[in-house]
Amino acid sequence: MRLKHVLLGLCVAAIAMSYAQDKTKKVLFNIDNHPYYTDEFSRVYKKNLDLVKDESQKNLDQYLDLFLGYKLKIQKANKLGLQNDANYLAELKSYRTQLSRNYMTDTKVTKELVDEAYQRSLKEIKASHILITVDENASPADTLKAYNQAMDIRKKAVAGESFDDLATRYSQDPSAKDNKGDLGYFSVFRMVYPFETAAYKTKKGEVSLPVRTRFGYHLIKVNDIRDNRGQVSVAHIMLMKAENPVEGESVKNNIEDIYKKIKQGENFESLAQQFSQDRSSAGKGGHLQRFGSGELSSEKFEDVAFSLKNPGDISEPFQSQFGWHIIKLIEKTPVRSFADVQTEMESRVRKDDRSKLIDASLSEKLAKKYNIEKNPKLYAKAAKLVTDKFYEEAWEVPASTPELEGTLLVINKDKKVSALDFLDFVNTQQKTKWGIRPIGKVVDQLYGKFIHNQLMNYYNDNLEKENPEFANVMDEYRDGLLLFDLMEKEIWNKAKTDTLGLKAFYEKNIANYQWHPRVEANVFSSTQQDAIQQTLKFLKKKKSIDFIKEQLNKDNKVSIMVKTGVFEEGSEALPKYPKLNVGISDVIKDGNYYFVIDVLKKMPKGPKTFEETKGKVINDYQQYLE
Structure with a gap:
C-alpha cells in the first residue's frame, strides 16, 4: 500500500490551480472516439512543470x-473493466x-476565524468562573x-x-470548592469557543454577563491579561509530596542534596534517572513534552519553568x-508567526466549536443558491406522527402510509426528499436527552437541522x-488509481509470476547480467x-x-570490523587497491580507514x-512489458 500511495501522490502531487473552463474547448487527440482536450493537457503540464526533475520531460x-x-x-x-472493481x-x-x-467550507468565514484565533493566541488570560x-x-x-440565577450572582x-x-458558594463546577473558580492562564483553543470569546471580550477586573455553553451559564x-509566553521545553527531577511533616522534612533534605550534586557538576539527566519519582519522565532523563501556559496542572511549575532565561539554566x-x-531549561519557543501556524490553525478551527459557524454560513449561502x-401540509402530517415516546427512546418510525406519500422537500428542482427520510432522521436523534416540551418544538428544531443536512449533502x-x-x-486521482491497478495487474504481478517468460527474457538478455571479476575474502577494517x-x-x-576480534575488541571498545563474503572487484565494500591476489594483503589505507584483506x-x-x-530481471521484464 505504501508504494501505491507514493505513486498516487505523484499523480496528484498538488491541488490543481483554479481555472475558468473555456466554453469552446479544443480537441487535442481522440482515443477510440473519446476526445481529450488541450485545456487538460495545458493544466497538467503547467502544474507538474516544477515537480519534474528530468529536464527531457519538460x-x-x-x-x-x-x-x-x-x-x-x-x-x-x-476496457478491462478495472473501473468497476469493488x-x-x-x-x-x-x-x-x-x-x-476541504471544499465543504465557507472560505471567508474560515479566514476570519483563523485570523481571530491567531490574534487571540498572542495573549494569555487569567480568569475565574x-x-x-x-x-x-x-x-x-x-x-x-x-440564567436568572447567574444574573443574581453577577449582581453580587x-x-x-x-x-x-x-x-465557592454558588458554582456548580465540582472543582470550584478547591480552586475557588480559578482557571489559571489560558489562550486560544483551551476553552469552548463561546467561553473563550467572552473571556477575550471582557476587560481586566470585570465580570462578564452570563455566557451560554453546552455546560450551562458561566x-x-x-483577573489578568498578558503577552503569550510561547512554549518551553524542560527536564525535571521530582520527589513526591510527603504524607506527614516528618517525611516532608526528609523529602526536602533529599531534594536539596540532589541540587548540591547538580551544582557540583553531576549530570542532570543521570540524576533524574536515579532519583526522580515521576516515572513517566525519569527514564528519559526527566524530559517533558513542550508545553505552554495552562497546559499543566501546576501554575507554580509553569511559572518557574518560564522564569529560566537560558538553555541549561537550573x-x-x-x-x-x-x-x-x-x-x-532545555529550550524556549516564542509564539510562532502567522505564516508558520496558519495551516495548523485552519485545521484546529475546522475541528473546534467554531466549525459550527462555518457550517451555518455555508448552509445559509446554499439556501440562497438552491431553490x-x-x-408544509406533508410536514404537518409527518410531525404529528412523532409522539412523546421519543423522550423515552421508544418511538418507532411508522410504516409507510398513504398520508406520507408525496415529496417533503425538493432541492434545486433536482433532489426529492420524502417524509420517511425525515422521520428516519428523527429516529436517529432519540438518544439525545431533550428537555424541550411539547414534542412538536423538538420536531421543528430537528426539521431545521434535517434541511441543513440535506443542503450540505x-x-x-x-x-x-x-x-x-x-x-x-x-x-x-481516479486516473492515477486506475493506472496503478492496471500496472499491478498487467505488469508487476505478471512479471513476478510469469516464470517461463522471466527465464526466456533472462536468457535472451544474458549479456546484461554479468559478474565482474570477484574475490571471496575476509575484509578487516579499522580507524587505528x-x-x-x-x-x-x-x-x-x-x-x-x-580470535582476532576477542583480542582486539575489548572493554566495550570495537577496534576491528570484519566483512566476509564474495565481492566484485571495484565494489564499494573493498578499498581502492591495484590488484588483489589469493592470500593476505599488505595494510591498505583508504580515506580514514586501514584495511587488510x-x-x-x-x-x-x-x-x-x-x-x-532475479530481482533485476524482474525489474527489467516489467519495463519490457510496459
Missing part, C-alpha cells in the same frame, strides 16, 4: 508523448470523502431559571462581593501541590459540478593503524576471525545465474 513534445501514453493506459484499464470503487469513495472536507449548569436541550423554563459580584467566595471574571528546588521539583420547495454530491478545482483533482597491524600479524599466524579465492567474470540476478 520538453512540450516529449511531455505530450507521456500524456498520450498515460491516457492510452487509462483507456486500457477501462476495491477500486471503495478506495475512490474513501478518497473523495476525505478530499471533499462560576458555572450554573443547565442542559443544552433544557426547556425554556429551566434555561431561564439558570458587581456590588463588590468577593468573586472567589461567590464561586460568569467569567478576567532552578532551585521548589514545591508544588505534587511535591518538590528541580527544573532544567428549496417545502411541503446535495452540495457534496454535486461538488464536481460546483467546483472545477475539486473535479480536476478527483479526475487525476596499530590495530590493523596487529590484525595482519594474527592473520599471518593463521589465527581465526573470532584475506583473499580466499579469485573468481573470473561471467554470467550471473538466474537466481543471483
